[in-house]
Amino acid sequence: MNLxxxxxQAIADPTRRAILLLVASQSLTAGAIAANFDxxxxxxxxxxxILTECELLQQEQSGREIHYHxxxxxxxEVADFIEPFRQMWDARFNKLEDLMKNYKxxx
Amino acid sequence: xxxxxxxNAEEGKHDLVITREFDLPLELLFKAFTEPELIEQWMxxxxxQFEGKKFGGWQFETSDPKGNVVFKAxxxxxEFNPNKRIVRTFEMAGVPFGVQLEVSEFEDITDEKSRVxxxxxxxxxxxxxxxxKLPFKQGINWAHNRLExxxxxxx
Numbered sequence: 111m112n113l114x115x116x117x118x119q120a121i122a123d124p125t126r127r128a129i130l131l132l133v134a135s136q137s138l139t140a141g142a143i144a145a146n147f148d149x150x151x152x153x154x155x156x157x158x159x160i161l162t163e164c165e166l167l168q169q170e171q172s173g174r175e176i177h178y179h180x181x182x183x184x185x186x187e188v189a190d191f192i193e194p195f196r197q198m199w200d201a202r203f204n205k206l207e208d209l210m211k212n213y214k215x216x217x
Numbered sequence: 218x219x220x221x222x223x224x225n226a227e228e229g230k231h232d233l234v235i236t237r238e239f240d241l242p243l244e245l246l247f248k249a250f251t252e253p254e255l256i257e258q259w260m261x262x263x264x265x266q267f268e269g270k271k272f273g274g275w276q277f278e279t280s281d282p283k284g285n286v287v288f289k290a291x292x293x294x295x296e297f298n299p300n301k302r303i304v305r306t307f308e309m310a311g312v313p314f315g316v317q318l319e320v321s322e323f324e325d326i327t328d329e330k331s332r333v334x335x336x337x338x339x340x341x342x343x344x345x346x347x348x349x350k351l352p353f354k355q356g357i358n359w360a361h362n363r364l365e366x367x368x369x370x371x372x
Binding site for chain 2: 194197202203205206207211
């Protein structure tokens with residue numbers, strides 16, 4: 111299974127949004143995060159894995175424990191609803207540029 | 218690295234500005250905006266009508282592979298000044314975003330570089346924000362659908 115990880119996938123799930131809110135105030139271990147949910151521990155681990163792959167969460171080793179903390183830079187991308195709009199136009203304009211470069215070579 | 222495409226939308230205002238610099242001569246940039254077969258390729262939509270002149274009309278329509286229309290927009294051209302300026306109205310069908318006024322200005326930077334500046338004016342702040350949020354919401358919906366698809370395959 112090759113699933114591209116992006117921030118939208120991360121925030122599409124209510125549990126993951128709750129995890130982000132929780133970790134936003136302080137960095138926590140996986141156990142401490144799981145203790146806040148009725149969901150099974152492996153399910154929470156899976157959510158943490160997705161959030162980490164999306165770079166919304168970052169892992170930090172402290173002694174024998176791994177703490178999760180929020181990646182403020184990536185979170186800003188999500189909070190900034192203009193960014194997807196900008197990316198949409200950027201993608202279109204990149205296409206335009208490629209198209210016209212080819213056009214120029216042919217004419 | 219500086220972003221090539223910029224969107225400036227100040228909070229509480231009912232307009233936005235899209236700016237982009239291209240590694241293309243001005244004439245080619247303008248051509249891409251005004252020739253139906255070229256518009257179709259980079260905008261990913263069908264051009265039903267495009268009359269590049271004052272009082273000219275334009276209509277875009279996009280269908281999914283099953284033939285259902287998923288996007289439809291149209292408007293009228295108020296000013297058509299080759300390699301300089303296009304002023305047109307823009308209205309998307311089926312969404313409560315009202316009608317927009319679009320002022321696109323084209324200019325050359327060098328012989329091989331050019332820039333477009335698109336100023337979009339909405340009827341209200343709320344309508345502008347809804348339009349801005351559309352790709353954001355589609356992103357979330359798309360992620361939902363994709364997750365469902367993957368989960369169904371795993372079952």
